[in-house]
Amino acid sequence: MILFTSGIVLTANENSTLLHMVSDAETWLYNLIIEKARLRQDALIQEWRPILYADSSVTELPANDDDLTALILAQSTYRTRLQRDAAANPVVATSTNNKDRYDATTRSGSTVTLFSSGITIADLSGKCILAYVQNLEEWIYGALLGMVNRGKKKMIAQYHPIIMADSSVTMMPATEDGLITMILARSDYQRLGS
Numbered sequence: 001m002i003l004f005t006s007g008i009v010l011t012a013n014e015n016s017t018l019l020h021m022v023s024d025a026e027t028w029l030y031n032l033i034i035e036k037a038r039l040r041q042d043a044l045i046q047e048w049r050p051i052l053y054a055d056s057s058v059t060e061l062p063a064n065d066d067d068l069t070a071l072i073l074a075q076s077t078y079r080t081r082l083q084r085d086a087a088a089n090p091v092v093a094t095s096t097n098n099k100d101r102y103d104a105t106t107r108s109g110s111t112v113t114l115f116s117s118g119i120t121i122a123d124l125s126g127k128c129i130l131a132y133v134q135n136l137e138e139w140i141y142g143a144l145l146g147m148v149n150r151g152k153k154k155m156i157a158q159y160h161p162i163i164m165a166d167s168s169v170t171m172m173p174a175t176e177d178g179l180i181t182m183i184l185a186r187s188d189y190q191r192l193g194s
Contacts, residue, residue: 017151
């Protein structure tokens, strides 16, 4: 399964605030997806084991997680989160909040593209996540924007008092992006954990 076939474009400041928190954005995001898949696979097996035990037509269960997960996904009563939400009464709308937040930012000028050839994950991993998440790319946008926001808040909280105490600074920008640009240009700027 390939997600974001053209990559994910971030502004230079979004990328910098992300890198304030993590040393390698692509590795962090990829590992986050893989861990989410592992946790959702564990949850799926926990949820379905009693159902399979109670099904008299099931006489044997695979002895490894991947094969057991494939058996679960092949059950006629299995539904993805999106399918369950569509069948609910009332229907649960498909969320686009994170994509909408991403689209609300103009990404022109200096940008960085993460995963320019897309994010490749195993089909089974994607299916495990989709057992509990409506749309995988929507979830990824949320995770990515959340970490960008955390990086921005931590960077500003760390450097605002330093700037205020710096007698050589007489004015500072009145926007977050401007303040972040100012922080990044400081000779004393350091990422968290550096």
